[in-house]
Amino acid sequence: MKIVAVTSCPVGMAHTYMSAAALKKACKKLGYDVRVETQGSMGIRDKLSQEEIDLADIFIDIADVAMMEEERFKNIHTFSTSTSKIIKNAELILEAALDTLNKK
Amino acid sequence: MSKKENFFGDVRKHLMSGVSFMLPVIIIYAFFMVLGQVPGQVGVLFTSISTVAQSLIGTVLAAYIAYSIVGKLALAPTFVVGMLSEQLGMGFIGGIIVGLLMGYIIKLLVAIAGKFKQGQGNDILMSFIIIPVVSTIVGGALVYFLIATPVTNAMDSIYSWLEGMSSGNAILIASILGAMIAFDMGGPVNKVAYTFAIAASTAGLFHVVAPVLVAITIPVLAVGLATVIFKKRYTDDERVTGKSALFMSLFGLTEGAIPFAVVNPFRTIPAFMVGSMVGAALTAALGVVNTTVIPSLIGTIIGSPTIVNTLLYVLCHIVGVAVTITLLILLKEKKSLVVEV
Numbered sequence: 001m002k003i004v005a006v007t008s009c010p011v012g013m014a015h016t017y018m019s020a021a022a023l024k025k026a027c028k029k030l031g032y033d034v035r036v037e038t039q040g041s042m043g044i045r046d047k048l049s050q051e052e053i054d055l056a057d058i059f060i061d062i063a064d065v066a067m068m069e070e071e072r073f074k075n076i077h078t079f080s081t082s083t084s085k086i087i088k089n090a091e092l093i094l095e096a097a098l099d100t101l102n103k104k
Numbered sequence: 105m106s107k108k109e110n111f112f113g114d115v116r117k118h119l120m121s122g123v124s125f126m127l128p129v130i131i132i133y134a135f136f137m138v139l140g141q142v143p144g145q146v147g148v149l150f151t152s153i154s155t156v157a158q159s160l161i162g163t164v165l166a167a168y169i170a171y172s173i174v175g176k177l178a179l180a181p182t183f184v185v186g187m188l189s190e191q192l193g194m195g196f197i198g199g200i201i202v203g204l205l206m207g208y209i210i211k212l213l214v215a216i217a218g219k220f221k222q223g224q225g226n227d228i229l230m231s232f233i234i235i236p237v238v239s240t241i242v243g244g245a246l247v248y249f250l251i252a253t254p255v256t257n258a259m260d261s262i263y264s265w266l267e268g269m270s271s272g273n274a275i276l277i278a279s280i281l282g283a284m285i286a287f288d289m290g291g292p293v294n295k296v297a298y299t300f301a302i303a304a305s306t307a308g309l310f311h312v313v314a315p316v317l318v319a320i321t322i323p324v325l326a327v328g329l330a331t332v333i334f335k336k337r338y339t340d341d342e343r344v345t346g347k348s349a350l351f352m353s354l355f356g357l358t359e360g361a362i363p364f365a366v367v368n369p370f371r372t373i374p375a376f377m378v379g380s381m382v383g384a385a386l387t388a389a390l391g392v393v394n395t396t397v398i399p400s401l402i403g404t405i406i407g408s409p410t411i412v413n414t415l416l417y418v419l420c421h422i423v424g425v426a427v428t429i430t431l432l433i434l435l436k437e438k439k440s441l442v443v444e445v
Contacts, residue, residue, distance in 0.1 A: 011357075012124065064117065064120050065172070066171065
Protein backbone atom coordinates (compact mmCIF):
# COMPACT_ATOMS: atom_id res chain seq x y z
CA MET A 1 0.00 0.00 0.00
CA LYS A 2 1.55 3.30 -1.13
CA ILE A 3 0.25 6.35 0.68
CA VAL A 4 0.94 10.03 0.00
CA ALA A 5 -0.18 12.86 2.25
CA VAL A 6 0.03 16.60 2.75
CA THR A 7 -0.17 18.24 6.18
CA SER A 8 -0.87 21.92 6.74
CA CYS A 9 -2.17 23.77 9.78
CA PRO A 10 -2.98 27.48 10.28
CA VAL A 11 0.08 28.52 12.27
CA GLY A 12 2.21 26.21 10.17
CA MET A 13 4.50 25.15 12.96
CA ALA A 14 3.18 22.60 15.39
CA HIS A 15 0.22 20.58 14.12
CA THR A 16 1.74 20.44 10.63
CA TYR A 17 4.79 18.55 11.78
CA MET A 18 3.15 16.64 14.60
CA SER A 19 0.53 15.17 12.30
CA ALA A 20 3.21 14.24 9.74
CA ALA A 21 5.14 12.41 12.45
CA ALA A 22 2.02 10.67 13.75
CA LEU A 23 1.08 9.46 10.29
CA LYS A 24 4.57 8.16 9.56
CA LYS A 25 4.62 6.31 12.87
CA ALA A 26 1.26 4.68 12.20
CA CYS A 27 2.26 3.66 8.68
CA LYS A 28 5.49 2.16 9.91
CA LYS A 29 3.57 0.12 12.46
CA LEU A 30 1.02 -1.11 9.94
CA GLY A 31 3.64 -1.73 7.27
CA TYR A 32 2.51 0.85 4.74
CA ASP A 33 4.73 2.85 2.44
CA VAL A 34 4.20 6.56 3.08
CA ARG A 35 5.48 9.90 1.81
CA VAL A 36 4.39 13.03 3.62
CA GLU A 37 4.73 16.58 2.32
CA THR A 38 4.48 19.36 4.90
CA GLN A 39 3.23 22.82 4.05
CA GLY A 40 4.25 24.86 7.05
CA SER A 41 5.13 28.47 7.69
CA MET A 42 8.52 27.96 6.04
CA GLY A 43 6.94 26.65 2.87
CA ILE A 44 6.73 23.24 1.23
CA ARG A 45 9.08 20.58 2.55
CA ASP A 46 9.56 17.05 1.21
CA LYS A 47 7.53 18.00 -1.80
CA LEU A 48 5.66 15.19 -3.53
CA SER A 49 6.52 14.77 -7.19
CA GLN A 50 3.77 14.05 -9.71
CA GLU A 51 5.39 10.66 -10.29
CA GLU A 52 5.18 9.72 -6.62
CA ILE A 53 1.54 10.78 -6.56
CA ASP A 54 0.69 8.84 -9.71
CA LEU A 55 2.25 5.68 -8.30
CA ALA A 56 0.40 5.95 -4.98
CA ASP A 57 -2.83 4.18 -4.07
CA ILE A 58 -4.36 6.89 -1.92
CA PHE A 59 -3.86 10.52 -0.97
CA ILE A 60 -4.63 11.58 2.58
CA ASP A 61 -5.46 15.28 2.70
CA ILE A 62 -4.47 16.49 6.16
CA ALA A 63 -4.74 20.18 5.42
CA ASP A 64 -6.66 22.41 7.81
CA VAL A 65 -6.06 25.32 5.47
CA ALA A 66 -6.09 25.74 1.70
CA MET A 67 -3.45 23.53 0.11
CA MET A 68 -0.74 24.78 -2.19
CA GLU A 69 -0.49 23.19 -5.64
CA GLU A 70 -3.63 21.19 -5.15
CA GLU A 71 -3.95 20.28 -8.85
CA ARG A 72 -1.35 17.54 -8.42
CA PHE A 73 -3.91 15.44 -6.61
CA LYS A 74 -6.68 15.72 -9.16
CA ASN A 75 -6.59 12.09 -10.25
CA ILE A 76 -5.83 10.18 -7.10
CA HIS A 77 -8.33 8.72 -4.65
CA THR A 78 -8.47 11.24 -1.81
CA PHE A 79 -9.42 10.96 1.83
CA SER A 80 -9.73 14.21 3.78
CA THR A 81 -9.11 14.65 7.45
CA SER A 82 -7.64 17.20 9.87
CA THR A 83 -4.29 17.50 11.66
CA SER A 84 -5.97 17.16 15.06
CA LYS A 85 -7.67 13.91 14.06
CA ILE A 86 -4.40 12.39 12.86
CA ILE A 87 -2.54 13.52 15.97
CA LYS A 88 -5.25 11.96 18.15
CA ASN A 89 -5.43 8.57 16.46
CA ALA A 90 -3.52 8.15 13.23
CA GLU A 91 -4.11 4.39 12.98
CA LEU A 92 -7.87 4.71 13.25
CA ILE A 93 -8.03 7.45 10.62
CA LEU A 94 -5.65 5.51 8.39
CA GLU A 95 -7.90 2.48 8.53
CA ALA A 96 -10.96 4.60 7.78
CA ALA A 97 -9.11 6.05 4.81
CA LEU A 98 -8.13 2.65 3.43
CA ASP A 99 -11.69 1.51 3.96
CA THR A 100 -12.92 4.14 1.52
CA LEU A 101 -10.40 2.84 -0.98
CA ASN A 102 -11.65 -0.72 -0.64
CA LYS A 103 -15.27 0.28 -0.93
CA LYS A 104 -14.63 2.00 -4.27
CA MET B 105 -16.55 13.92 1.36
CA SER B 106 -19.67 15.95 0.74
CA LYS B 107 -18.26 19.14 2.20
CA LYS B 108 -16.10 19.71 -0.82
CA GLU B 109 -18.85 19.13 -3.34
CA ASN B 110 -21.26 21.87 -2.36
CA PHE B 111 -20.86 25.47 -3.49
CA PHE B 112 -19.73 26.81 -0.14
CA GLY B 113 -17.09 24.15 0.36
CA ASP B 114 -15.45 23.79 3.72
CA VAL B 115 -16.14 27.23 5.24
CA ARG B 116 -14.07 26.48 8.30
CA LYS B 117 -11.08 25.65 6.12
CA HIS B 118 -11.48 28.91 4.22
CA LEU B 119 -11.57 30.89 7.44
CA MET B 120 -8.55 29.08 8.88
CA SER B 121 -6.61 29.69 5.65
CA GLY B 122 -7.32 33.38 5.98
CA VAL B 123 -6.16 33.31 9.59
CA SER B 124 -3.03 31.44 8.56
CA PHE B 125 -1.98 34.25 6.21
CA MET B 126 -3.10 36.96 8.59
CA LEU B 127 -1.03 35.83 11.58
CA PRO B 128 2.36 37.11 10.34
CA VAL B 129 0.80 40.53 9.73
CA ILE B 130 -0.30 40.58 13.36
CA ILE B 131 3.19 39.60 14.50
CA ILE B 132 4.69 42.46 12.50
CA TYR B 133 2.08 44.89 13.87
CA ALA B 134 2.86 43.79 17.41
CA PHE B 135 6.65 43.79 17.17
CA PHE B 136 6.84 47.19 15.53
CA MET B 137 4.41 48.66 17.99
CA VAL B 138 6.84 47.74 20.73
CA LEU B 139 9.92 48.70 18.71
CA GLY B 140 8.29 52.09 18.18
CA GLN B 141 9.26 52.95 21.74
CA VAL B 142 12.80 53.55 20.47
CA PRO B 143 13.48 57.30 20.53
CA GLY B 144 13.85 59.62 17.56
CA GLN B 145 13.14 59.15 13.88
CA VAL B 146 13.69 55.42 14.08
CA GLY B 147 10.93 55.13 16.64
CA VAL B 148 8.63 57.15 14.44
CA LEU B 149 9.39 54.87 11.51
CA PHE B 150 8.66 51.76 13.54
CA THR B 151 5.39 53.15 14.82
CA SER B 152 4.36 54.04 11.28
CA ILE B 153 5.16 50.50 10.18
CA SER B 154 3.02 49.17 12.99
CA THR B 155 0.09 51.38 12.00
CA VAL B 156 0.36 50.30 8.38
CA ALA B 157 0.48 46.65 9.41
CA GLN B 158 -2.55 47.16 11.59
CA SER B 159 -4.56 48.46 8.65
CA LEU B 160 -3.58 45.37 6.68
CA ILE B 161 -4.80 42.80 9.20
CA GLY B 162 -8.45 42.70 8.15
CA THR B 163 -7.57 43.11 4.47
CA VAL B 164 -5.14 40.21 4.37
CA LEU B 165 -7.65 38.07 6.25
CA ALA B 166 -10.31 38.89 3.66
CA ALA B 167 -8.04 38.36 0.67
CA TYR B 168 -6.86 34.93 1.75
CA ILE B 169 -10.25 33.67 2.85
CA ALA B 170 -11.34 34.45 -0.70
CA TYR B 171 -8.11 32.91 -2.04
CA SER B 172 -8.97 29.68 -0.27
CA ILE B 173 -12.36 29.70 -1.98
CA VAL B 174 -11.33 30.48 -5.55
CA GLY B 175 -7.58 30.83 -5.80
CA LYS B 176 -5.53 33.55 -7.42
CA LEU B 177 -8.47 35.30 -9.04
CA ALA B 178 -9.66 36.32 -5.60
CA LEU B 179 -6.64 38.36 -4.62
CA ALA B 180 -6.87 41.64 -6.47
CA PRO B 181 -10.59 42.31 -6.04
CA THR B 182 -10.62 41.20 -2.42
CA PHE B 183 -7.56 43.24 -1.47
CA VAL B 184 -9.30 46.28 -2.90
CA VAL B 185 -12.72 45.70 -1.33
CA GLY B 186 -10.95 44.60 1.85
CA MET B 187 -9.07 47.90 2.07
CA LEU B 188 -12.32 49.69 1.44
CA SER B 189 -13.97 47.93 4.33
CA GLU B 190 -10.94 48.67 6.48
CA GLN B 191 -11.25 52.37 5.71
CA LEU B 192 -14.91 52.22 6.56
CA GLY B 193 -13.89 50.92 9.95
CA MET B 194 -15.25 47.42 9.56
CA GLY B 195 -12.08 45.87 10.99
CA PHE B 196 -11.89 42.21 11.73
CA ILE B 197 -15.43 41.11 11.29
CA GLY B 198 -15.45 43.13 8.08
CA GLY B 199 -12.46 41.08 6.95
CA ILE B 200 -14.33 37.81 7.45
CA ILE B 201 -17.50 39.04 5.78
CA VAL B 202 -15.67 40.56 2.81
CA GLY B 203 -13.50 37.48 2.37
CA LEU B 204 -16.47 35.12 2.22
CA LEU B 205 -18.56 37.52 0.15
CA MET B 206 -15.92 38.14 -2.50
CA GLY B 207 -14.89 34.51 -2.57
CA TYR B 208 -18.39 33.29 -3.32
CA ILE B 209 -19.19 36.12 -5.73
CA ILE B 210 -16.10 35.26 -7.74
CA LYS B 211 -16.85 31.55 -7.54
CA LEU B 212 -20.27 32.27 -8.98
CA LEU B 213 -18.80 34.42 -11.73
CA VAL B 214 -16.33 31.70 -12.64
CA ALA B 215 -19.18 29.20 -12.88
CA ILE B 216 -21.14 31.56 -15.12
CA ALA B 217 -18.06 32.22 -17.24
CA GLY B 218 -17.74 28.48 -17.69
CA LYS B 219 -20.97 28.45 -19.66
CA PHE B 220 -19.44 30.54 -22.42
CA LYS B 221 -17.16 29.25 -25.13
CA GLN B 222 -13.76 28.28 -23.68
CA GLY B 223 -10.72 29.79 -25.30
CA GLN B 224 -7.79 32.06 -24.67
CA GLY B 225 -9.63 35.17 -25.73
CA ASN B 226 -12.49 34.56 -23.36
CA ASP B 227 -10.16 33.55 -20.57
CA ILE B 228 -8.23 36.80 -20.79
CA LEU B 229 -11.39 38.84 -20.98
CA MET B 230 -12.90 37.02 -18.03
CA SER B 231 -9.95 36.79 -15.69
CA PHE B 232 -8.39 40.17 -16.31
CA ILE B 233 -11.37 42.38 -16.86
CA ILE B 234 -14.85 41.06 -16.35
CA ILE B 235 -14.45 39.02 -13.16
CA PRO B 236 -12.27 41.56 -11.32
CA VAL B 237 -14.41 44.52 -12.31
CA VAL B 238 -17.80 42.90 -11.75
CA SER B 239 -16.84 41.33 -8.43
CA THR B 240 -15.36 44.60 -7.20
CA ILE B 241 -18.44 46.57 -8.21
CA VAL B 242 -20.83 44.08 -6.64
CA GLY B 243 -18.73 43.49 -3.52
CA GLY B 244 -17.82 47.14 -3.14
CA ALA B 245 -21.40 48.29 -3.48
CA LEU B 246 -22.72 45.70 -1.05
CA VAL B 247 -20.06 46.66 1.48
CA TYR B 248 -20.46 50.41 1.10
CA PHE B 249 -24.23 50.65 0.90
CA LEU B 250 -25.44 47.67 2.83
CA ILE B 251 -22.95 46.00 5.12
CA ALA B 252 -20.70 48.75 6.48
CA THR B 253 -23.17 50.51 8.76
CA PRO B 254 -24.61 47.48 10.59
CA VAL B 255 -21.13 46.04 11.06
CA THR B 256 -19.57 49.23 12.38
CA ASN B 257 -22.57 49.70 14.69
CA ALA B 258 -22.23 46.18 16.00
CA MET B 259 -18.50 46.60 16.53
CA ASP B 260 -18.98 49.95 18.28
CA SER B 261 -21.43 48.34 20.68
CA ILE B 262 -19.10 45.44 21.40
CA TYR B 263 -16.20 47.80 22.00
CA SER B 264 -18.17 50.17 24.25
CA TRP B 265 -19.38 47.18 26.18
CA LEU B 266 -15.79 45.94 26.52
CA GLU B 267 -14.60 49.37 27.52
CA GLY B 268 -17.24 50.01 30.09
CA MET B 269 -17.04 46.57 31.55
CA SER B 270 -17.13 46.44 35.31
CA SER B 271 -14.18 44.74 36.92
CA GLY B 272 -16.35 41.74 37.78
CA ASN B 273 -17.26 41.27 34.16
CA ALA B 274 -13.67 41.79 33.09
CA ILE B 275 -12.64 38.87 35.28
CA LEU B 276 -15.46 36.76 33.87
CA ILE B 277 -14.50 37.50 30.26
CA ALA B 278 -10.85 36.85 31.07
CA SER B 279 -11.74 33.46 32.58
CA ILE B 280 -13.83 32.44 29.59
CA LEU B 281 -11.12 33.47 27.17
CA GLY B 282 -8.52 31.70 29.30
CA ALA B 283 -10.54 28.49 29.19
CA MET B 284 -10.93 28.75 25.42
CA ILE B 285 -7.21 29.25 24.96
CA ALA B 286 -6.38 26.12 26.91
CA PHE B 287 -9.23 24.01 25.59
CA ASP B 288 -7.67 23.04 22.27
CA MET B 289 -4.17 24.40 22.76
CA GLY B 290 -3.71 26.16 19.47
CA GLY B 291 -6.74 24.80 17.68
CA PRO B 292 -9.73 26.72 16.34
CA VAL B 293 -11.28 27.58 19.73
CA ASN B 294 -7.92 28.89 20.91
CA LYS B 295 -7.61 30.94 17.71
CA VAL B 296 -11.04 32.51 18.19
CA ALA B 297 -10.14 33.69 21.68
CA TYR B 298 -6.74 34.99 20.57
CA THR B 299 -8.23 36.73 17.55
CA PHE B 300 -10.85 38.37 19.76
CA ALA B 301 -8.11 39.75 22.00
CA ILE B 302 -6.17 41.07 18.99
CA ALA B 303 -9.27 42.67 17.51
CA ALA B 304 -9.99 44.43 20.79
CA SER B 305 -6.38 45.59 21.00
CA THR B 306 -6.50 47.17 17.55
CA ALA B 307 -9.40 49.22 18.85
CA GLY B 308 -7.25 50.34 21.73
CA LEU B 309 -8.85 48.05 24.30
CA PHE B 310 -6.05 46.25 26.00
CA HIS B 311 -7.58 44.76 29.10
CA VAL B 312 -8.37 41.42 27.52
CA VAL B 313 -4.94 41.04 25.96
CA ALA B 314 -2.84 40.32 29.05
CA PRO B 315 -5.19 37.61 30.42
CA VAL B 316 -5.16 35.86 27.03
CA LEU B 317 -1.38 36.02 26.74
CA VAL B 318 -0.99 34.55 30.22
CA ALA B 319 -3.46 31.78 29.34
CA ILE B 320 -1.48 30.93 26.21
CA THR B 321 1.77 30.23 28.02
CA ILE B 322 0.40 28.40 31.07
CA PRO B 323 -0.49 24.92 29.72
CA VAL B 324 2.71 24.33 27.78
CA LEU B 325 5.01 25.80 30.42
CA ALA B 326 3.24 23.86 33.19
CA VAL B 327 3.40 20.49 31.49
CA GLY B 328 7.07 21.01 30.57
CA LEU B 329 7.93 21.87 34.16
CA ALA B 330 5.86 18.95 35.45
CA THR B 331 7.99 16.47 33.51
CA VAL B 332 11.10 18.00 35.05
CA ILE B 333 9.91 18.40 38.64
CA PHE B 334 8.01 15.14 38.81
CA LYS B 335 10.44 13.10 36.67
CA LYS B 336 9.48 9.80 38.18
CA ARG B 337 5.85 10.09 37.16
CA TYR B 338 6.68 10.39 33.49
CA THR B 339 8.12 7.99 30.94
CA ASP B 340 11.35 8.75 29.09
CA ASP B 341 9.40 9.63 25.98
CA GLU B 342 7.22 12.03 27.95
CA ARG B 343 10.27 13.70 29.43
CA VAL B 344 11.68 14.32 25.96
CA THR B 345 8.36 15.78 24.87
CA GLY B 346 8.39 17.84 28.06
CA LYS B 347 11.72 19.38 27.08
CA SER B 348 10.35 20.43 23.72
CA ALA B 349 7.29 21.82 25.51
CA LEU B 350 9.57 23.96 27.66
CA PHE B 351 11.25 25.27 24.53
CA MET B 352 7.91 25.99 22.91
CA SER B 353 6.71 27.80 26.02
CA LEU B 354 9.41 30.40 25.45
CA PHE B 355 7.57 31.38 22.32
CA GLY B 356 4.02 31.01 23.59
CA LEU B 357 3.24 27.91 21.50
CA THR B 358 0.46 26.27 23.45
CA GLU B 359 0.59 23.39 20.95
CA GLY B 360 3.52 21.97 22.91
CA ALA B 361 1.00 20.66 25.44
CA ILE B 362 -0.93 18.69 22.85
CA PRO B 363 1.06 15.42 22.98
CA PHE B 364 0.22 15.12 26.67
CA ALA B 365 -3.43 15.89 26.08
CA VAL B 366 -3.64 13.32 23.33
CA VAL B 367 -2.46 10.51 25.57
CA ASN B 368 -5.14 11.21 28.15
CA PRO B 369 -7.36 14.22 27.55
CA PHE B 370 -9.46 13.79 30.67
CA ARG B 371 -6.49 13.99 32.98
CA THR B 372 -4.83 16.89 31.22
CA ILE B 373 -7.23 19.25 29.48
CA PRO B 374 -9.19 20.12 32.66
CA ALA B 375 -5.87 20.89 34.38
CA PHE B 376 -4.85 23.14 31.50
CA MET B 377 -8.19 24.89 31.41
CA VAL B 378 -8.42 25.55 35.12
CA GLY B 379 -4.82 26.79 35.27
CA SER B 380 -5.30 29.13 32.33
CA MET B 381 -8.60 30.38 33.68
CA VAL B 382 -7.05 31.13 37.05
CA GLY B 383 -4.05 32.84 35.46
CA ALA B 384 -6.25 34.90 33.17
CA ALA B 385 -8.73 35.83 35.89
CA LEU B 386 -5.93 36.88 38.21
CA THR B 387 -4.37 39.00 35.47
CA ALA B 388 -7.68 40.80 34.97
CA ALA B 389 -8.28 41.14 38.70
CA LEU B 390 -4.85 42.66 39.30
CA GLY B 391 -5.33 45.07 36.42
CA VAL B 392 -2.24 43.97 34.53
CA VAL B 393 -2.21 45.48 31.09
CA ASN B 394 -0.11 44.38 28.13
CA THR B 395 -0.18 46.43 24.97
CA THR B 396 1.81 43.98 22.90
CA VAL B 397 0.12 40.87 21.61
CA ILE B 398 3.08 38.55 21.90
CA PRO B 399 2.84 35.95 24.63
CA SER B 400 5.48 34.30 26.77
CA LEU B 401 9.03 35.06 27.72
CA ILE B 402 10.07 36.43 24.36
CA GLY B 403 7.05 38.68 24.34
CA THR B 404 7.72 39.77 27.89
CA ILE B 405 11.32 40.66 27.18
CA ILE B 406 10.41 42.61 24.09
CA GLY B 407 7.32 44.14 25.54
CA SER B 408 8.43 44.94 29.05
CA PRO B 409 8.27 48.71 28.61
CA THR B 410 4.58 48.38 27.95
CA ILE B 411 3.52 45.92 30.60
CA VAL B 412 2.01 47.63 33.58
CA ASN B 413 3.39 45.82 36.56
CA THR B 414 5.67 43.29 34.90
CA LEU B 415 6.17 41.57 38.22
CA LEU B 416 2.45 41.03 38.69
CA TYR B 417 2.26 39.75 35.11
CA VAL B 418 4.93 37.18 35.88
CA LEU B 419 3.18 36.34 39.16
CA CYS B 420 -0.03 35.51 37.31
CA HIS B 421 1.93 33.08 35.15
CA ILE B 422 3.47 31.47 38.23
CA VAL B 423 0.11 31.03 39.93
CA GLY B 424 -1.50 29.60 36.80
CA VAL B 425 1.41 27.25 36.18
CA ALA B 426 1.38 26.10 39.81
CA VAL B 427 -2.35 25.36 39.63
CA THR B 428 -1.94 23.43 36.40
CA ILE B 429 0.99 21.36 37.64
CA THR B 430 -0.86 20.51 40.85
CA LEU B 431 -3.92 19.36 38.94
CA LEU B 432 -1.86 17.46 36.39
CA ILE B 433 -0.10 15.48 39.08
CA LEU B 434 -3.24 14.94 41.15
CA LEU B 435 -5.12 13.66 38.14
CA LYS B 436 -2.26 11.65 36.79
CA GLU B 437 -2.45 7.92 36.56
CA LYS B 438 0.29 5.87 38.17
CA LYS B 439 0.90 4.13 34.85
CA SER B 440 4.22 5.83 34.24
CA LEU B 441 5.78 4.28 37.32
CA VAL B 442 4.92 0.80 36.09
CA VAL B 443 6.41 1.45 32.64
CA GLU B 444 9.75 2.36 34.17
CA VAL B 445 10.16 -1.12 35.59
